[in-house]
Amino acid sequence: MDSNEINDSLTEVPEDKAPETSVSPITAEEETPVLDVKQKMEKIIERLKEINNDPCNADKSELNQLKQSFYKTLKYNQDTLYKEYLEAGGAPESYKMVANDYENQFKEIMSSIKEKRNEMLAVEDKDKEENLRRKLEIIEKLKVLSESTEDSNRAYNELKKLQQEWNEIKGIPQAKSNEIWNSYQIYVEKIYDIIKLNNEFREYDFKKNLEIKLHLCEAAEKLEDEEDVISAFHQLQKLHQEFRETGPVSKDLRENVWNRFKTASTAVNKRHQQHFDELKDKEQRNLDEKTVICEIVESMEYDSFKSFQDWDNKTQEILALQAKWKTIGYAPQKMNVKIFERFRTACDEFFSKKGEFFKGLKENMSNNLEKKKELCEKAEALKDSTDWKETAALLTNLQKEWKSVGPVPKKQSDAIWKRFISACDYFFAEKNKNSSSKHSVEITNLELKKEIIEKLNAINAKEVAEESDEETIKGLIKEWSNVGHVPFKEKDKLYNKYHDIIDKLFTKLNISSSQKKLSSFKNSINSKESNLYREREKLSRQYENLKNDLQTYENNLGFLSSSSKKGSSLLTEMNRKVEKLRSDLDLILEKIDIIDRSIQEEIDKEDNQ
Template structure:
């Protein structure tokens, strides 16, 4: 009997270990969420094996059965989730592909066939990136997309066939123009009239060339080089002829006319120092230029002199009191800063303080320029005290708004419709503020610590985010106050 009992106990222990192994396998399979569908039949086999295994030691009986049930339930729960996720993916993928079909339909109306073709390629890339759809509509949705793609591709192919024919036509026309100008002989021209007449022929050829579209890329480049070469030869020869015919007087006249035009362009400038230096430099250059033909000499000199005199007269009128005025403006702005500091220290009633601050800011804006070396420092001092005053009043302003809101609620009383309208208005403001806060939070990640102004920008964004958070908290309090009355 002892031997039989030992044999039974050994068998029960072996059964316990086999069942433990099956449970472990089930747990492992349920944890592999990506493969629960594939191993479903194997799980069914493990369940059958578990049931076929005999008894286990009495002290483990309840435990082994509970662990088995938990493992099986966990697997089937995961199987259900996987199926639901797959169905959801199918549905979402179908919606995405239907949207791509709609985009492809819109491309039928796109006049630019190249743009339509490129956008179609992007749609195909997106299509390939989208997963499968339900099997019963798979062929149908692909058929629609494929049919639209075929139509767009055909338009694209037809476009290039037509363009190739047009390019060949343009190529033949450009060859004819090249041959036309190459036949012109300008080697023996000896008069201005002859060069002018030949110039008209080249200009007409260039105008005809510009009217033509492109030839094929290779032919177009070769033909343009050929056409440009003969044009360059002609205009170089023309330039050489005129150079030989002109004397130094004409050259000097051109340089002095150029100085006149430059002086006339500068005479209305208010950049007094830089313009005065430039005109002085030009006057020195004028003295280095030789004489011009007598019939132009007085005319061109008076033209240049008039432009220079006009500028220096305006400069004299406008700069006599500038430095004195800038120093007075600096003192006035320093006085405004001191008054702002006094306002910050005295902390008068909010309404009085706001009006005073606005008046001082308006007065600051009305003051003119200060000396250039002082402008950054005086502005920084002004900005610092203004920011400090506004910061101090933020909390006071919030308290005042809450008092005003509570007063508004008292006036509304039990009017439910007005309460609901007020609540909807506050919710719209709340969503707007929350959207602004999300935008700032997203933009925080784009600030580079290595950026020159990163620290300043970061602090500014953090201040604005905190202000938005305070506004959101205040809006929540107001909405809860309305809810308590509804």
């Protein structure tokens, strides 16, 4: 490997690796090192120390691999420390990066290798200048020899001596290489062509040179099948050097031999250029993909995030985008660091806004907790009332007021809700117990529902279902839903029979899953007594959460559709989620409508009593 190439590699910054070691928000999983962090860093430093003992034979690819591996391990260590810090309750904006002693050792050794290489380069440059001087002297001797008319045998022997001396001299400055070589070749060929050499010597030398050059042509042609394009290109450079150093062949073969070698060289060089063109195109595609991700994060509408769920949903999206970023390769070198800084800035802004939101929300939740405690006290003061109608209306209003109050701290959310709903449930349970006509109505309802089950059994007994059966079943289901409560002891047995026959008919008539869920919900509502308000509250909360989710996905879906086709990998999944959310929202609205009708029926019954 050329010493300049190795020395250049020592100053390279590992693309997309070194800059990311300081990024705290990115927490997506990476490939875990085989060894633990300490062992791996120590192993890399040990290998660098070995290279530092003999930098003249350093291998560029190994140095690059060691650098990438070191910075990848360093980043993994820093991400792990940051994750542990967050899990321990630390705030992202307060995190400080922990210094790493191995990084300082790594930089010192790499600097030492570079310094030694620079010293070696200085010596090499001096040697190349001396080699240039010696080759110029040989060219002068060849010039004199080409103009001499002395004995051809003596001239031939002198020529071979000068050629051997020329081949023993190593590299010269690259800028003079072609010029010196051309001058050398001109005088050598002139000597062969002009002076009257002995035909036997001349033909022997031409034959020997022809064998060597044909062998070099074959070697160059085989390089076209070499899988490693870079290796093939470097091997070709060595073949070119050997071709130059080999003497001429007979005049009638010179052009053919050179054209054959040139054709093979062109094929290898074309593959080499194509490889870098493809690499450039791939890096541009990577930049396009990363730009789309940056635009998605930068387009966040922070003013629309009003709840825990909003921020949690967006956090999952950010983490998914960060994981996607990790799977994308390097962008073009000039843009690689810039696009990463853009992405990191957008992520930092998101997590900063999230921190501000939760800080303000914490204060609001404390106020909400006090409001809900007051509502609990009011509900508990009303739970023993026997003024059924007026108290039911008051408790219903309290439940509506409860919905208008925002969230409370998560640790107290369940407890305060159970306290409030327990007071409401107690009142409505007592209210139902005091309904004088309840028992007789339940007996009547029991007989009506038994008749419905018998009708359903009759339909199921048919060998072949008729088209009208589906409408009949729907009518019986609606009739069942309209029938009120049955005696508690008979309830489970009766409902089991009903559900068994309905399941069979659903399977037989292939009634849709959503109809089945809705019918099942109607039956479960009829089996409840005083929990309608609590069930409605639960469904309302589910509806609002799903509605927020739908809005989030629709916003992102619209952005992806209008921005770039690069987001197509996310588009399909988002469309599927949007359709599912819309279906779930429609089903919840139907359930709420059923509950509202049931509540109104209860109120109408009370007004008639």
